[in-house]
Amino acid sequence: MAQVVLENVYKSFPTRHNERVTPVVAQSSLLAPIDAPSVVEKETQEPKQTVSVLRNINLSVADGEFMVLVGPSGCGKSTLLRLIAGLEKISGGNVWVGDRLVNELPPKARDIAMVFQNYALYPHMTVYDNLAFGLRRTLRSDKQRTPSLDNLLVRVTRGLPKQLRYTTARERAVDDRVRNVAQLLQIEALLNRLPKQLSGGQKQRVALGRAIARNPQVFLMDEPLSNLDAKLRAETRAQIVKLQRQLGTTTVYVTHDQTEAMTMGDRIAVMNQGQIQQVAPPLELYNRPATRFVAEFIGSPPMNFLPVQFHAPLSITHPQFRCTLPDRWANVLQNYDQQTLILGIRPEHFHLSTPAPENLLVQIDLVEALGNDTYLAVSFVKQGIQPSLIATTATNTLQVRIPPDQKVSIGEQLWLSLSLDKLHFFEYESGKAIWSD
Ligand SMILES: Nc1ncnc2c1ncn2[C@@H]1O[C@H](COP(=O)(O)OP(=O)(O)OP(=O)(O)O)[C@@H](O)[C@H]1O
Numbered sequence: 001m002a003q004v005v006l007e008n009v010y011k012s013f014p015t016r017h018n019e020r021v022t023p024v025v026a027q028s029s030l031l032a033p034i035d036a037p038s039v040v041e042k043e044t045q046e047p048k049q050t051v052s053v054l055r056n057i058n059l060s061v062a063d064g065e066f067m068v069l070v071g072p073s074g075c076g077k078s079t080l081l082r083l084i085a086g087l088e089k090i091s092g093g094n095v096w097v098g099d100r101l102v103n104e105l106p107p108k109a110r111d112i113a114m115v116f117q118n119y120a121l122y123p124h125m126t127v128y129d130n131l132a133f134g135l136r137r138t139l140r141s142d143k144q145r146t147p148s149l150d151n152l153l154v155r156v157t158r159g160l161p162k163q164l165r166y167t168t169a170r171e172r173a174v175d176d177r178v179r180n181v182a183q184l185l186q187i188e189a190l191l192n193r194l195p196k197q198l199s200g201g202q203k204q205r206v207a208l209g210r211a212i213a214r215n216p217q218v219f220l221m222d223e224p225l226s227n228l229d230a231k232l233r234a235e236t237r238a239q240i241v242k243l244q245r246q247l248g249t250t251t252v253y254v255t256h257d258q259t260e261a262m263t264m265g266d267r268i269a270v271m272n273q274g275q276i277q278q279v280a281p282p283l284e285l286y287n288r289p290a291t292r293f294v295a296e297f298i299g300s301p302p303m304n305f306l307p308v309q310f311h312a313p314l315s316i317t318h319p320q321f322r323c324t325l326p327d328r329w330a331n332v333l334q335n336y337d338q339q340t341l342i343l344g345i346r347p348e349h350f351h352l353s354t355p356a357p358e359n360l361l362v363q364i365d366l367v368e369a370l371g372n373d374t375y376l377a378v379s380f381v382k383q384g385i386q387p388s389l390i391a392t393t394a395t396n397t398l399q400v401r402i403p404p405d406q407k408v409s410i411g412e413q414l415w416l417s418l419s420l421d422k423l424h425f426f427e428y429e430s431g432k433a434i435w436s437d
């Protein structure tokens with residue numbers, strides 16, 4: 001097992017005009033296991049124009065840790081994973097696996113197994129052989145060149161019924177491992193099938209099995225559950241977490257599903273536009289987001305944001321309400337006197353209340369009753385306030401959670417109070433969080 005450390009990693013791709021002659025290694029390797037031979041890159045002679053995809057990535061994944069990378073589509077998650085795997089060359093910085101600097105090492109020398117979203121199983125091989133494939137290569141390249149007597153016995157007994165055939169020590173080791181892994185993932189009954197005879201969930205488990213069978217130092221998983229239906233997804237999610245705990249293998253897991261991120265990761269790295277915004281355990285991200293982006297990305301429905309004016313020592317005003325903050329804000333906010341700040345409120349931190357200057361009068365636009373929770377989309381009721389002031393709010397719609405037994409209907413007006421001890425503040429321009437502790 002090993003830690004994975006990324007130091008100041010950068011990645012740029014050539015732009016369309018002077019693209020590499022051969023498609024990037026990743027394209028072919030995405031369809032084949034990581035231990036398949038890699039395609040050699042050739043480059044054109046013209047000077048390069050590049051587009052920067054990852055910038056200044058620093059991330060340390062501890063030995064045995066389950067690290068989740070989340071972020072919107074296109075933020076660079078897969079690219080980062082492929083850099084660790086060696087399927088893409090880094091443009092700057094260092095990648096360490098254990099105590100080895102692996103920048104220049106080819107994928108197969110990195111002792112890493114990657115699971116892709118599209119399974120990447122060999123279609124012409126049975127499940128058994130898919131599981132055994134990487135293993136046979138690893139064991140062969142290790143030490144155990146089959147001695148000539150073994151070869152002879154294998155050849156002589158080849159025509160006999162299966163149970164009478166001679167098997168080499170290597171093949172017995174492979175068989176043991178394949179059966180262990182199949183048992184672990186409950187796919188023993190599928191070992192003789194071809195991938196086309198499997199459901200999506202079963203293929204997914206085989207792909208996981210193949211990674212596990214190789215017993216690598218690091219697992220890299222790129223949205224491995226995104227093809228599964230909700231139930232299977234939840235089951236497989238739990239299975240992966242359990243397996244990872246049992247095996248203790250350092251894992252980097254990419255998803256853009258925040259439920260997966262919150263439930264699976266020891267820590268989560270939130271990425272946006274090629275940069276890491278925050279790395280923290282799930283609940284810390286939820287309770288202390290470092291930026292407005294993280295606050296919005298983690299949590300569903302997302303946090304609400306309202307621009308407010310701050311007046312020292314502890315007062316905030318909005319065209320629709322005004323309130324006094326708890327004392328703990330006085331120190332950190334004193335530099336923001338008379339400035340606009342972004343107030344962040346999670347949907348569960350509104351409460352049905354009564355008319356008061358510190359409360360918000362809203363109208364219900366949408367009701368989503370999920371059974372265990374009810375979510376409302378509400379908008380401010382304009383109470384004789386200049387429309388221009390309302391228009392300056394970041395959004396006029398708020399997401400609010402209310403108790404499921406509360407009867408409400410569209411068009412109804414409500415007064416909402418805020419949990420004052422749960423408010424978040426962000427700088428208006430930079431979006432950086434201001435923490436009160
Ligand atoms: N081979 C490539 N050549 C040029 N640009 C690329 C290449 N591969 C990825 N990119 C660009 O790099 C950015 C990051 O892509 P990446 O696949 O890492 O995103 P992602 O976070 O995994 O997104 P998704 O959630 O949609 O899978 C994108 O803008 C993408 O267009």
Ligand SMILES: [Mg+2]
Pocket residue numbers: 077078079222
């Ligand atoms: Mg991706």
